[in-house]
Amino acid sequence: MRLNTCKAFYRTFKTLSNAHEVFGLFTTHRLLNPVLINQKSFVVMSTIADNSMKIIKIGTHNGTFHCDESLACFMIKKLPSFENGIIIRSRETNELNSCDIVVDVGGIYDPNSKRFDHHQKTFDKTLVDIFPAKNPKIGNIKLSSAGLIYAHYGHEILARILDWNKDEQRTDIIFDMVYENFVKEVDAIDNGINMYQGEPVYHIHTHLSQRVANLKPHWNEKETHEILYERFLKAVDLCGQEFVECVNYYGHAWYPARQIVMEAFNKRFEHDPSGRIVVLNVGLPWIQHLIQIESENNVDGQIAFAIFPDHDGWRIRAVPISESSFELRNPLKAEWRGLPSADICRISKIEGCIFVHSTGFIGGNQTIDGALQMARESLQCKKMKNSDN
Numbered sequence: 414m415r416l417n418t419c420k421a422f423y424r425t426f427k428t429l430s431n432a433h434e435v436f437g438l439f440t441t442h443r444l445l446n447p448v449l450i451n452q453k454s455f456v457v458m459s460t461i462a463d464n465s466m467k468i469i470k471i472g473t474h475n476g477t478f479h480c481d482e483s484l485a486c487f488m489i490k491k492l493p494s495f496e497n498g499i500i501i502r503s504r505e506t507n508e509l510n511s512c513d514i515v516v517d518v519g520g521i522y523d524p525n526s527k528r529f530d531h532h533q534k535t536f537d538k539t540l541v542d543i544f545p546a547k548n549p550k551i552g553n554i555k556l557s558s559a560g561l562i563y564a565h566y567g568h569e570i571l572a573r574i575l576d577w578n579k580d581e582q583r584t585d586i587i588f589d590m591v592y593e594n595f596v597k598e599v600d601a602i603d604n605g606i607n608m609y610q611g612e613p614v615y616h617i618h619t620h621l622s623q624r625v626a627n628l629k630p631h632w633n634e635k636e637t638h639e640i641l642y643e644r645f646l647k648a649v650d651l652c653g654q655e656f657v658e659c660v661n662y663y664g665h666a667w668y669p670a671r672q673i674v675m676e677a678f679n680k681r682f683e684h685d686p687s688g689r690i691v692v693l694n695v696g697l698p699w700i701q702h703l704i705q706i707e708s709e710n711n712v713d714g715q716i717a718f719a720i721f722p723d724h725d726g727w728r729i730r731a732v733p734i735s736e737s738s739f740e741l742r743n744p745l746k747a748e749w750r751g752l753p754s755a756d757i758c759r760i761s762k763i764e765g766c767i768f769v770h771s772t773g774f775i776g777g778n779q780t781i782d783g784a785l786q787m788a789r790e791s792l793q794c795k796k797m798k799n800s801d802n
Contacts, residue, residue, distance in 0.1 A: 469498035472512030472519075473558075475638070476504075477629060478645040480622040480652060481557035481603040482517035484596070485529070487653035488562045489514060491570045500649075502642065517558035529561040531604070540564055540592060551593050557603035563596045574657055575664040586671070587663045594618050595659045621655060667698075674702035681716070689743075690788050692781070693721040696728075701736050717743035718788040720781065726767060727784040729776045731791075744773030745791045763787055 471489050473482045489495045501512055509519050514527040521528035522536055530536070540552020543564045556564060563570070567588050572579035575587070595618065600606075602622040625648045630636045677691040684690050693699060699719055707713050719730045731741040749757045749769040757766035763786045765779035773791075778784040 469495055470512040470514075471495060471498045471500045472509045472515035473500065473502055474504055474518035475502040476641070478625070478641065478648055479517075479603060480599050480625040480648070481559040483625055483645065483648035484559040484599055484621075484652040484656060485516040485557075485562040487649050487656060488559070488566065488570050489516070491573055492566060493573075502645065516562060522561070524565050529558055529565075531555070531557055531561060547589070551589050552597070554597065554601050554606050555604045557600040559603070560592075560596055560600040563592060567592070567596075571660055571664070574660045577664070583664075583668055587660070587668060590663045590667065591656075591660055594663075595621075595656065598622070619655060619659075621652060625651060670697045670699065671702045671706075673697060674699050675706055677719075678703065678706050678710075678716070684720075684785060685789060685792075687792060689715060689717040689792060690785065691716055691719050692785075693719060696721050696723060700733065703732065704736055714742060717792055720784045720788060722781075723777065726765070726777055726779040727781050729778065729784045729788050729791075731774050733774075739772075739774075741772075741774055743791060745769050745776045745787065746794050747773065749773075749776070749787075761787065761790060763790070 471486060473486060486500055490498060495514065498513070501508060503509060504518060506519075509515050514529070515521075516529045517531070519528055519530045520533045521530055522533070522538065531538075536555070538556050538561070539554060540556065540560065541547050541549050544552070568579040568584055571577070571587055571591065572581075572584055575584075577584055598618055599622060628644045628648050628651070630640060630644065673693060673695065674691070674697075677693050681691050682688045684692050691703065699721070703716055703719065704713075707715060714734070716732050719732060721728055721730070729745065731744050734740045734742055746761070746769075748760055749766075750773050751771040752760070752769065754767050757769060758764060763778070763783055765783035766787065767777035767779060769776035769787075776784075776787055778787055
């Protein structure tokens with residue numbers, strides 16, 4: 414019965430497919446070329462026809478394509494209710510009205526009816542408008558269709574990619590990082606927002622919008638509906654691949670590092686009563702995490718040194734005043750800098766010293782106890798200088 418139904422459904426679709434264009438409408442499945450479809454491959458779509466025979470339709474505009482709706486369509490298809498949906502590209506009102514969800518076209522923003530356009534004159538939503546508790550610096554620019562889908566479905570999409578519960582705290586932490594470092598750039602470029610107004614409003618991390626634009630036919634190339642649709646699908650794949658890579662990085666590399674830094678931060682008073690030295694049990698990217706964690710705990714600028722293992726002992730790293738600055742909160746002692754190891758040991762009266770960089774930003778010791786002594790001595794030196802002033 415199901416195979417017969419599928420064959421009938423295929424014959425209907427084939428009739429439309431042979432025409433290539435019906436009322437400006439094209440359809441596609443994520444596994445199929447939108448035009449080159451045959452009965453064997455059509456069986457893959459039979460899951461769409463189960464029970465009610467309802468085809469789930471994702472609508473966006475036809476014609477030239479952009480990064481925001483390409484990314485939006487990929488994200489939508491990561492949702493269980495839309496993963497077998499077909500993408501319809503059209504500006505015809507009747508066709509769009511028949512879609513289960515519409516992005517980047519239609520002139521309507523209404524989450525209840527799953528309409529997500531951002532081109533209307535009255536639209537000015539930002540991520541903070543949807544999540545008022547978010548830090549304004551993270552979501553302070555107008556959303557594109559990508560940002561709208563991410564705002565309303567991002568937690569569920571991230572949880573599905575990472576195989577987590579969407580209500581976990583870590584999902585919300587990753588949500589912010591992926592928006593700030595991936596989606597925000599797409600929103601800003603699509604809305605024509607200047608990057609600089611004194612401080613950067615956003616940062617370019619991927620150049621994804623330009624690479625999507627590079628997929629469009631050149632001015633002297635043939636441009637048909639079929640060609641545009643094929644290029645659009647490539648754009649969806651490109652956006653999707655990089656989005657998943659970004660999510661996996663923040664979920665499986667960035668977040669575990671944050672947890673290690675958080676543990677070291679919470680144990681900082683175990684190593685020195687000042688609480689200004691953190692000891693990490695492994696070498697990893699830590700500066701961004703430490704500065705964020707300080708801010709979250711209202712102790713900005715307090716940690717002076719991070720100590721972590723290296724191949725020949727332990728490193729003492731002075732913390733910079735900001736993530737992108739070379740200026741240090743508390744460098745290692747000036748009289749140790751650039752000296753041979755034996756001289757550092759003699760002057761400091763600390764055993765196992767390996768080196769101290771000429772700028773005082775990093776040093777080494779053979780043991781963790783020696784590294785802690787070097788950090789404490791440098792803290793005391795800075796304290797004495799401040800009291801003299």
